[in-house]
Amino acid sequence: MNYSIVLYILGFILRFESVFLLLPALVGLIYQEASGFSYLFVAVLCFAVSFLLTRRKPRSSRLYTREGFVTVAMSWVVMSIFGALPFVLSGDIPFYVDALFETISGFTTTGASILNEVETLSHAGLFWRSFTHWVGGMGVFVFIMAILPLMGGSTMNLMKAESPGPSVSKLVPHVKDTAKILYIIYIGVTVSEIVLLCVFGMPLFDALTTSFGTVGTGGFGIKNDSFAGYSPALQNIVTLFMILSGINYSFYFCILSKRFRDAFQIEEIRWYLIIILASVGVISYDTMHMFGSLGETVRHAFFQVGSIITTTGFATTDFDLWPSMSKTILVILMFVGACAGSTGGGIKVSRLVILFKSIRKELSLIIHPREVRKIRMDGHTVDHAVMRSTNVFLCVYFIVLMCSTLLVSVDEFDFTTNFTAVVSMLNNIGPGLNLVGPTRNFSIFSVFSKFVLMFDMLAGRLELFPVMILLMPGTWKRK
């Protein structure tokens, strides 16, 4: 391990965080809240630490895969550790472990809260909570790479560790330009949602925080009832943007570069939309008796399905009260997750498509034992390495899921609560079922369980391996 380069980059990350922290401080200033000062203070603190870490250039600036993975995982931890401080200092969340849970939940775009009363939080606090979603959605490293010429070609290792999906590829030759394009699309989608929400009558502050939560597929609301209080039109806008944010960003890139045929040929997006439509259909049929009209039923079904599959976690209704089949569909959607290369979490549609195709291949091999068959996606053959990593990913995913459920069960809640809590954390969704349903929160868990859930959130956001590598003793050996 080349510690000097890891610390150097962590220093950079903190410098960016100190800039990010100035925004809630500004919000505090606008709303004349004393809590703004705690953000300013932490911003200065971050800058000071960053200054110390980046004072000396590391001897070797080469980032190997190992350093890349460790740097990414560590920086998410460090960002959360510092990002949680203002909550404690301002008194919004007095207990540090709770504040850390809230911040990790924010950066990993989970959106699970430990707050019983959201509305009593200061505006600065609410803004920071939602803004962490926006930062975490596309990823800090992608952001830094868009701005700084960090280390030339080898930064691809950082991007690989942070970006979701079975295979990460460049959109354009330079990593820097790829990152820039991603952020331009990201900002574009965010701004258009803010404008649309404002046009349909949402106050600016609400529109900002909602858009950060939607486009980053986070899910922190600023109301106790999440989204139930807003008008149907606003709910529909949010539904639309949630689903758009769950789409693979290379779709938008193809559209922007006028390659429409390529854009609509992306197999993953087709399956993603099919899954959404099918789920909405079944749930609407199943929950028809609960709502007044067909329109209302479809609206709620769409919102909930969009919210869960993109792993956002907003809610317009307490789906914990829905009939069993609808709830089961929602839990399955939690696993499915959004498209690779989007801001959403979960297993990812493309991985599932690859898996189903490989199942079909295996079955076909039983019928024609000597058949030669390749798995194809979007017309290209899927590499064996991608197949292998998909399979391994799934194994690790379920092992982490099992272990976490076991560990959380020491709190002696019922199985549904424990299981859906872990599923919800690992897929970065937010609400689960029963005691952690959309109207409840995670404050019931013990400190130990909270740490397990925090680990799950980070593991889920970074797609397991960067976080798992931290647990390997070999990682920390000096070279």
Add this chain to the structure above:
Amino acid sequence: MNIIIVGCGKVGRTLVEQLSNEDHDIVVIDENPEKVQSISDDQDAMGITGNGINHETLIEAGIMTADLLIAVTGDDEKNLLCCVIAKKTGHCQTIARVRNPIYNKEIEFLKKEFGLAMIINPELTAANEISRIFQFPSAIRVDSFAKGHVELLHFKVKKNSPLIGLKLFNLHQTMRTSVLVCTVIREDEVIIPNGDFEFMENDIVAIASRRQDAIAFFERIGIMKHRVQSAILAGGGKLAYYLAKILLASGIHVTIIEIDHRRCEELCELLPKATVICGDATDQELLAEEGLEQTQGFAALTGLDEENILLSLYAGDVSNATTVTKINRITFNSVINELNLGSIIYPRVITADYILKYVRSANYSRNSNVETLYKLANGKAEALEFLIKADSTVAGIPLQKLRLRKNTLIGCIYRNGRVIIPSGQDAMMGGDSVIVVLSGYRISDIKEILED
């Protein structure tokens, strides 16, 4: 510039490294997915798996918006075809690598008929470079500028050389010559020396001067060697063929040792004046029998880098020959530089330098033109030749009035057949060829040597 590179072999990879460092947008195409993956992971370039001749692959790589396509696969015909298809599909310039000697005479014809911007032949370029060393063996490397009229001569300061301990401002007095010391390479670092600089053992010094001054200088410091009369080439590949041809044409006797009997017969047919020996060049007996101890030039050109290194070390040990080592693949520069190998030739680097020169001069050509480019010390410094245009911002101003950037040196001016080693009063004029040595930054236009 948007550049597409077809083929991710040794040369392709070196090109990606150099070009992506200069902020070009690079897409590589290769049929081997592993090679593509490794390049797009390590380098700031995008990779596409596919055949470069395939129209669809080229479109996917962005041929419609590309400015330049470089075809460097292992196959000459494929490279040519790829360039033709690229040219017809998009509007880009094309460069192909063509190595087979049978095309050598038709290079100009192919270039014109296929509309190529450039055809590179790394083996031929490398052979030219080696032949320059054999023509002037006092230097371990000879970079030629202004169509061979000006040379940058590199030599190593050997043990008990009179230069050791000498300060640069005393050089002219002590040695009574007018040579200009351009760069010194010391332990993998490049120094553009000033007056206080002191020479040390094992420095590799590059000087710019007229030929006769250089000869006088080398005589004074006791390393003057005359043109070699006979040379042994170990290995009979394409490079050996080109080299033998050049050497034979200038009257040097050539012995080629090649292990493959069929290849020996081919060489014998192609080069009637050469002595072709069928045998293993690593056989000590055979080398002795062919007169290694008496030969004046020895070039290790087999396909194995390790074998070449060993052969050169041995030749340097048992004879006074000027040795040249070809290294194709391995990159342990620091170790290789420590060894007493004489001159080292890296064909892939030579090719990359050549293409880089083309890219830079295509990029800018208002004020001046990059005519020649050599990289020194693993790319840490560069020696460039510019053709100055009359309306250039640097033309007509005495050098002492130009505010040059740090680590920049105007090494030589070539004007109407005259070589000028410039002093502060001299000025660059339109039509001059100017050799600039610099380290720490890159330029593609002469005006960039000035402070902002």
